[in-house]
Amino acid sequence: MEPDSAAPGRWGPVLFLLILVAAIAVVAFSRTGSIPIEDRYRQAVGLPAGNPEEATFGISVEGDPVLYGIVVIALLAAGFAAYRYLPMKETETGPEKCSGETGKIQRR
Amino acid sequence: MAHIHLEDGSFTLFWAAAWWVVALVLIGVALFLLRFRRTDNKKIILAAFVTAAAFAVFQVQIPGGVHLNLTPLIGILTGPVLGPLIVFIVNILSAAIGHGGWGLVGANVLVNFSEVLIAYATFRGMKRMTPDLFSQAGVATFAGLFVGNVMMIVLILVSGIQGVSQTQSQILAGLSLVAAVNMGAAIIEAFITGFIVAYIGKIRPDMLDR
Structure with missing residues (x-):
């Protein structure tokens, strides 16, 4: 109906x-x-107001260039590895196709 | 428009890692499903567009201290399989410019994915109740954002906040106020999403699988 x-x-x-x-x-x-x-969030959970980068407890990546760089490099490496080594399947309308186990993309 | 705006160190390392693991499992399942389903390239391009749009709108703080998410629109246009990947990318890019901590990306992916999933399911379910796309999308958006706010509160209460002396009930009261303000913004987002989906339905109904 x-x-x-x-x-x-x-x-x-x-x-x-x-x-x-x-x-x-x-x-x-x-x-x-x-x-x-x-x-608004800091007030809600009872954290003191101020610059978040001044947090002194727990892990504090924000404001730490070395830790920040490590995280970004790790993410880039993971992204590159996924792109390079995970085989892609042929898509319905796209020009790429999978060459099987190697995972390399071949153009038609 | 639920999104945990707390800095790294707010959650203990255990809970930050736990939510990351759950989010990565979710993303793994999404990737697994994508590999075994034929995904139209048009859907992938659409996913890229909504990723960019959601990231941009995340950064625009509307007066009063809230921002829109467009996560329900992600659910409506791309579905629950591409959804986790999109919200993961948006949260990573947001954390990269200091919008939410890196340690909270996992928790935020779960919050945003709940919005994507509920909006998708409600949009599909509403089809039987009304043919009007605006109403379908508006109600789906509102429902998705409501569940996202509930999810946000639950994750924070379960994790606890380091370095505060407030009790759970005090934190719940504080977060309820945040959620109430967020739901005001959800009404605005419901109208915006409703108009976008209604417009897409008129010019490109195939994008909505109609």
Whole structure:
């Protein structure tokens, strides 16, 4: 049976829900104030406000160029390895096809 | 628009690693499924476009301290198999410019994937209720973002936050306020996604598998 989108009152509950959620959002916003996203989360979990890069506990990659470089290089290496060694299957409309176990792409 | 905006060190190393492992398993399953399914090149190109769009919109902070995600749009246009790969790339690129910590990429992938999955399933399910694409996409977006916010709260509560003296219930109360503000932004995102999907449905219904 074809759904009837014009049924009277069909979207009434949806509109009511939207208005209710919007009202709750406005109340929540007025309680937290207009602050940046990071500060909103820090405030919510009880972390002190301030520069996130000043965190002194746990691991802190952010703001540490050496650790940051290690993470980026590791991701690049993993990406390259996946691209180089995982064989690609022939796609429906694309020009590439797999040459079997070697995984090298051949152009038609 | 749930996304855990906390710096590295907020979660213990154990929980940061645990969510990374779960996210990598999810991505592995997605890659496995992709290798055994014929994926149209047009779908791959579409995935690239929504990845770029989602990354860009992630960085635009709208007044009030929220941002849109477009993760439900990812789910609607590309489905739940390409979805984990897209949200992983978006989160990696975001972390690379200081938007969320590296250690939280795993948790954020799970949060965003829940949005992708629920939006996809709701969009498909809504087809039986109404033929109107705007309504289908709007409701799917709202549902996806609601579940994403719940997921965000659950992951933070399970992991705990290092270096704070607040109890779980205090953290829950604080995060509920964040989620409430996020859901206000979800209404905006539902309208935007609804319009985008309705427009795509008019000019290229094949992109929606219609």
